[in-house]
Amino acid sequence: MISNVSYKKVKMQLKINQPPIVCYLHHAYPLTSAMHHEDFNSWFFSNYIQLEYRCQTKEVNFFTYVICGNSVFIPILDYKILDLEFIFKSNIDIIEFIKNSIENGYYVTTYIDEFFIPERTAYKNNHFRHDIMIYGFDLNKKIFNVTGYNDRSDYATSSVDFSDFKNAYLNSINKQNDLILFKPKDNGSYNPSFTFDIENVKNLLYDYVFSQDSSHRLRAIGNPKENFTYGIEVYNELMNCYRWAIEIDKKVCDIRQPHLLYEHKKTMVDRIHFLVAKKYLKREYDFASTYTELKINALKMRNVIIKYNKVNDKSLINRSIENLQNMFEKEKKTAQDLLEAISDNVAVTSQK
Incomplete structure (x- = not known):
C-alpha cells in the first residue's frame, strides 16, 4: 500500500x-x-x-x-x-x-x-x-x-x-x-505466480486459425465485442483496407498495421522456440523457419508502407496487397499444422 x-x-x-x-x-x-x-x-x-x-x-x-x-x-x-x-x-x-x-x-x-x-x-x-x-x-x-x-x-x-x-x-x-x-507481483501479492498454460495456447491458436471470436471466452468479465474480425481473417480485412486506400486516394497509410503483424510473427517465432524448449513441440518440426519468413515479409511490408507515405506510388499498395495474400496462404496452413502438432504432442504426453 x-x-x-x-x-x-x-x-x-x-x-x-x-x-x-x-x-x-x-x-x-x-x-x-x-x-x-x-x-x-x-x-x-x-x-x-x-x-x-x-x-x-x-x-x-x-x-x-x-x-x-x-x-x-x-x-x-x-x-x-x-x-x-x-x-x-x-x-x-x-x-x-x-x-x-x-x-x-x-x-x-x-x-x-x-x-x-x-x-x-x-x-x-x-x-x-x-x-x-x-x-x-x-x-x-x-x-x-x-x-x-x-x-x-x-x-x-x-x-x-x-x-x-x-x-x-x-x-x-x-x-x-x-x-x-x-x-x-512478489510473494506478498495475491496469486503471485503463473504456470505456463498450454490449454490456453491451444484455445487461442484454434480461434486464430478458424477466425473465432475469442471475446466469448471472457463472458465472466464482460459482454462479447461487436464489429470485430478475428484471427487469420485479419489478412483479408487488411487487403480490403488497402484496396479502399487506393480507391479514395489515401495519402498516408497507418504503419501500425504492418508493424503489429511483424510483432505478431516475431512473437510466434519466440513462442515456438519456447514450446520446443519446454517439450510441448518436437524439434523436428520446422515451424520457426516459416514464421521467421513471415516476420521478414511483414517487416518489408511495413517499410513499403513507409515509402508509400513519402512518394504516394499506388503500385506500392498493390505490392502490399499481394504480399498479404501470400502471407495469408502460407500462415493459414502453417498455423493449422502447428495447432495439430501441439495437440498431438500434448495428447501423447498426457497418456504417459
Missing part, C-alpha cells in the same frame, strides 16, 4: 527494458514492468496469439483484456488505478505522489499533453493528449525519467522537468487522466 513517507533516495530508476510489443503503448508499458517477473515468459507465451481487427477504425491489435485506457491486464502485476477527480479532491500533489509511487516500486502511467514534453513531435507545436510512463526521478535535477515514442518515432527513454510534467498533466485535453500504477 502506498503511503506518504519521506524520500530516502535523491534519485531512483526502476528497471527498464525493451518490451516484446511496442506498437501500442497500452501493451508496451505494462509489459515493460511484467518482464521483471520470473514467470513472465510462462504468461506471455500463453497469450498474445489471437489478433483482432476493429472494423470501425480499421485497427489491428492483439486480443487482450484492457482494464483501462492505457493498460492491458497482466495477472503477474499488482495494479493501483486512480482518476483525476480523486487526485484533485484529495489535494494530492502529483509530483510528490509519483515520486512516492516509484519509491514503492510502482511504474506510473497516465495521460499528458505532449505540448509540454520535450522530445515529442507535439512539443511546443500542438496540444496532443497521449499516454506516458514514468519510471524514475532525480531530485537534484528536478526531473522524471519517462518512456514513450519520441519525435523520431522511436520507443525510447527521456527526461522531463517536474514543472513541465505538471503543466502537461494538468493541461491534458479533456482532463481525463487516469493514473495506473503497476509493479511485478
Whole structure:
C-alpha cells in the first residue's frame, strides 16, 4: 500500500527494458514492468496469439483484456488505478505522489499533453493528449525519467522537468487522466505466480486459425465485442483496407498495421522456440523457419508502407496487397499444422 513517507533516495530508476510489443503503448508499458517477473515468459507465451481487427477504425491489435485506457491486464502485476477527480479532491500533489509511487516500486502511467514534453513531435507545436510512463526521478535535477515514442518515432527513454510534467498533466485535453500504477507481483501479492498454460495456447491458436471470436471466452468479465474480425481473417480485412486506400486516394497509410503483424510473427517465432524448449513441440518440426519468413515479409511490408507515405506510388499498395495474400496462404496452413502438432504432442504426453 502506498503511503506518504519521506524520500530516502535523491534519485531512483526502476528497471527498464525493451518490451516484446511496442506498437501500442497500452501493451508496451505494462509489459515493460511484467518482464521483471520470473514467470513472465510462462504468461506471455500463453497469450498474445489471437489478433483482432476493429472494423470501425480499421485497427489491428492483439486480443487482450484492457482494464483501462492505457493498460492491458497482466495477472503477474499488482495494479493501483486512480482518476483525476480523486487526485484533485484529495489535494494530492502529483509530483510528490509519483515520486512516492516509484519509491514503492510502482511504474506510473497516465495521460499528458505532449505540448509540454520535450522530445515529442507535439512539443511546443500542438496540444496532443497521449499516454506516458514514468519510471524514475532525480531530485537534484528536478526531473522524471519517462518512456514513450519520441519525435523520431522511436520507443525510447527521456527526461522531463517536474514543472513541465505538471503543466502537461494538468493541461491534458479533456482532463481525463487516469493514473495506473503497476509493479511485478512478489510473494506478498495475491496469486503471485503463473504456470505456463498450454490449454490456453491451444484455445487461442484454434480461434486464430478458424477466425473465432475469442471475446466469448471472457463472458465472466464482460459482454462479447461487436464489429470485430478475428484471427487469420485479419489478412483479408487488411487487403480490403488497402484496396479502399487506393480507391479514395489515401495519402498516408497507418504503419501500425504492418508493424503489429511483424510483432505478431516475431512473437510466434519466440513462442515456438519456447514450446520446443519446454517439450510441448518436437524439434523436428520446422515451424520457426516459416514464421521467421513471415516476420521478414511483414517487416518489408511495413517499410513499403513507409515509402508509400513519402512518394504516394499506388503500385506500392498493390505490392502490399499481394504480399498479404501470400502471407495469408502460407500462415493459414502453417498455423493449422502447428495447432495439430501441439495437440498431438500434448495428447501423447498426457497418456504417459
